[in-house]
Amino acid sequence: KRHLQSTVLAKHIRYEESVKSTQEIAQRLSYEHCPEGTLVIADEQTGGRGRLGRSWQSPKGSGIWMSLILRPDIPLQKSPQLTLLAAVSVAKAIYKTTGMQAEIKWPNDILLNGKKAVGILTELQAESDRIHAVIIGIGINVNVAETEFDPSLRDIATSLKIEGNEDVNRAKLVACIMEEMETLYHEYLQNGFGLIKLLWEGYAESIGKRIRVRTLHEQKEGIAKGITEEGVLLLEDDLGEIHHIYSADIEIPGT
Ligand code: BTN
Structure with a gap:
């Protein structure tokens, strides 16, 4: 927490040792009108959720499992832009903290050497066309060991530690992601999606293929x-x- 320089994002942090899913907690806090930028982080998830109804393995102590609550004043159909903003922020933060060059696979998987190290799941709370909250769930396999992955995932999943051969400080990485997101979020609210689209396309592995x-x-x-x-x-x-x-x-x- 003391690493954090951001002013809005992650000013309020709710830390949990073990939860079913940080998305669930964030959804509830959001309905209870928590401030924008509230971040829910857990050391372990017992029922982590992935995209398209899949589950997300979230072993204790070795990853970053977190959900961020945003309340942008934008039309509903623009909300996917925030997922892309999050992906760019995470890729940048990974580079800054580890020197590793990540790639983004549309829409929002982050790959290291072709294997998935990060997943992002965005959920919306909206009433008719008004956004109440955008809940951005980010799962990062930070220090997950190969043996911790389900055998069916070992060919397609990886972690920062597996690829970089060293432990990565989770608190520093979270702080770095929040700073990157804070900058891009302000840029986004002020100037729109242009810069973020450009950055995103720079990280994208599949464009043109x-x-x-x-x-x-x-x-x-x-x-x-x-x-x-x-x-x-x-x-x-x-x-x-x-x-x-x-x-x-x-x-x-x-x-
Ligand atoms: C994907 O399928 O790639 C998205 C995975 C998203 C996982 C994160 S971990 C924190 C948050 N809580 C969840 O239950 N899921 C997201």
């Missing part, structure tokens, strides 16, 4: 052209038609 997109019901292949102002992925299929991809898993065929 051929990708396969899987949603619940279908799959499509084509070239990832970039993202829109709203953070929606643009996919150009072989007939030259552009598809807007709102939510899916992407893969690079042949890998």
Whole structure:
């Protein structure tokens, strides 16, 4: 906490030893009108949630499992921009604290050497078109050992420690992420999404490449052209038609 320089974000921190999911706690605090920037952090999650209904392994003591509550005055459909803002902030903070160059896989997985080290899950509280809160859940495999991962994940998941061969101080990393987010959040509220989109595209691994997109019901292949102002992925299929991809898993065929 003493590392923190930010003025709004993480001014209020709720620390828990063990919870089902920090998203759940954050949702509740938000309904109780906690201040914007409240951060919920847990040492362990017993029912961590991932995107698309998946679970998120959150072993005790070795990761950063946290949820941040934001209350931006923006239209509902712009909320995915904040997920991208978070991804850029985390990638920057990882570079600053470890020197490792992370890549972002659309929409918001952060990869080290091609394996996933960070997942981000954004949940919304809204009434008709008004946002009550955007809850950004960030899970970072910091010092998770290979043996702590479920065997089914070992080929696709990694941690900062596995890739960098040394322990990373979790408190410092949290502080660094909050400072990066604070800067970008102010930039975003003042000047819009432009700079963040640019930064995001700089970290993105798949832009310009051929990708396969899987949603619940279908799959499509084509070239990832970039993202829109709203953070929606643009996919150009072989007939030259552009598809807007709102939510899916992407893969690079042949890998
Ligand atoms: C993903 O599927 O990639 C997103 C994973 C998000 C995990 C984080 S850990 C902190 C917060 N609490 C949760 O239950 N999930 C998010």
